[in-house]
Amino acid sequence: MGPDHDARNTRQAWAIAHIFAAMSHDHDHHHDHSELSETELRVRALETILTEKGYVEPAALDAIIQAYETRIGPHNGARVVAKAWTDPAFKKALLEDGSKAIGTLGYVSRVGDHLVVVENTPERHNMVVCTLCSCYPWEMLGLPPVWYKAAPYRSRAVKDPRGVLADFDVTLPKDMEIRVWDSTAETRFLVLPMRPAGTEGWTEEQLAEIVTRDSMIGTGFPRMPGAPS
Amino acid sequence: MNGVHDMGGMDGFGKVEPEPNEPMFHADWEARVLAMVRAMGAAGAFNIDTSRFYRETLPPHVYLASSYYKKWFLGLEEMLIDKGYLTREEVAAGHAMQPAKALKHGKFDLANVERIMVRGKFDRPAPAPAKFNIGDRVRAKNIHPATHTRLPRYVRGHVGVIELNHGCHVFPDTAAMERGENPQWLYTVVFEGRELWGPDADPTTSVSIDAFEPYLDPA
Numbered sequence: 001m002g003p004d005h006d007a008r009n010t011r012q013a014w015a016i017a018h019i020f021a022a023m024s025h026d027h028d029h030h031h032d033h034s035e036l037s038e039t040e041l042r043v044r045a046l047e048t049i050l051t052e053k054g055y056v057e058p059a060a061l062d063a064i065i066q067a068y069e070t071r072i073g074p075h076n077g078a079r080v081v082a083k084a085w086t087d088p089a090f091k092k093a094l095l096e097d098g099s100k101a102i103g104t105l106g107y108v109s110r111v112g113d114h115l116v117v118v119e120n121t122p123e124r125h126n127m128v129v130c131t132l133c134s135c136y137p138w139e140m141l142g143l144p145p146v147w148y149k150a151a152p153y154r155s156r157a158v159k160d161p162r163g164v165l166a167d168f169d170v171t172l173p174k175d176m177e178i179r180v181w182d183s184t185a186e187t188r189f190l191v192l193p194m195r196p197a198g199t200e201g202w203t204e205e206q207l208a209e210i211v212t213r214d215s216m217i218g219t220g221f222p223r224m225p226g227a228p229s
Numbered sequence: 230m231n232g233v234h235d236m237g238g239m240d241g242f243g244k245v246e247p248e249p250n251e252p253m254f255h256a257d258w259e260a261r262v263l264a265m266v267r268a269m270g271a272a273g274a275f276n277i278d279t280s281r282f283y284r285e286t287l288p289p290h291v292y293l294a295s296s297y298y299k300k301w302f303l304g305l306e307e308m309l310i311d312k313g314y315l316t317r318e319e320v321a322a323g324h325a326m327q328p329a330k331a332l333k334h335g336k337f338d339l340a341n342v343e344r345i346m347v348r349g350k351f352d353r354p355a356p357a358p359a360k361f362n363i364g365d366r367v368r369a370k371n372i373h374p375a376t377h378t379r380l381p382r383y384v385r386g387h388v389g390v391i392e393l394n395h396g397c398h399v400f401p402d403t404a405a406m407e408r409g410e411n412p413q414w415l416y417t418v419v420f421e422g423r424e425l426w427g428p429d430a431d432p433t434t435s436v437s438i439d440a441f442e443p444y445l446d447p448a
Binding site: 039040042043044045046047048049050052053054055056057059060061062063064065067068069071072111112113114116129131132133134138139142143145146147149150151152153154155156157158159160161162164167168174175176177178179180181182183184185186187188214 | 234235236237238239240242243244245246247248251253255256257258260261262263264265267268269272274277281284293296297299302305306314315319320323324325329332336337338339341342345346347348349350351352379380381383393395398399401415417419425426430431433434435436437438439440441
């Protein structure tokens, strides 16, 4: 036991603490400033190399980011859900072939193939996860939130879905069936939540307003006006 | 590969912590990494399965301790070096030093942005009839390839039921290793919670995966 040993223990303790901090938060902005700077510098260096070698045009990278920031997002999925709640023929088509049905709606951004829409009913609740990575219906919901991509959700959603739902303050009746869809291929899953009572006569636009991102992943419900978020 | 990325059923990671009003990116560099991965993939430097495999092969302690886009960055850098698009010397110098390697689809410029805003198509013509029908009982094979696979460990050896047939799709296990698209039938297979997690599991839960035909045996 000398000073070297103590220093090594301190380094190990620091490394372990760091790993746990990252596991629970999973963003670099929780890391110390020097590491953030190092990552930033490395990312900039890589972009410089790719640009100098003529592989990418930086303006094209800007355009990709702008497109993600402005075009995709849960507003797309919300309009699809609202349409399904008000148009039984559309709902039927949506459940048969999600990509094809959404393709007929001119006002929703284009959607790729292999989108499967799964319907919540009074008997069954659906929930979507990607245990292996982060597969998620980007065009319908935008880029996935950090929690969807992080270890706590990915590890527990398939083994203890009720426990995971409790982390979202969601409680389901004890006898309700819960079906977890693990997105292990290039199929993508969108949950069609149940239409809340008290929305009779609402327009599609009004209904779209209450459809939350989490309600389309299966970790939440549509949010009625005045309800806590 | 039996990597730490294959997290289904693991314990000890704690509560899910949703972040209220989460921004799309937590730092500007995250957006640049996302854009570079999308651009270089679209330019033909790698396919989606290969990029997943490079993230999975990060050492477990690095994988667990890195944020999502940090993993994307580390995987991207390593993959581009392995595939000959850049060198470690260039990465260390922060500048190009070697001639460029030709990209299958050419430079990613502004004209290419639109085509990546819709997901690619992964279905392919069927090379053979499907072996399984909806309603068939199947057992997930007990296989442990050291290379990329999309058969999670938690279903291996367990019996489920075919619920959907998605047609023939690119087979990630070969595509990731650049051994061809090798299209295979893809099914949604549903497993009872108790089949996967034992008699104490919640009887109201079931879990499905999307499984390629080579992952399955009749049961």
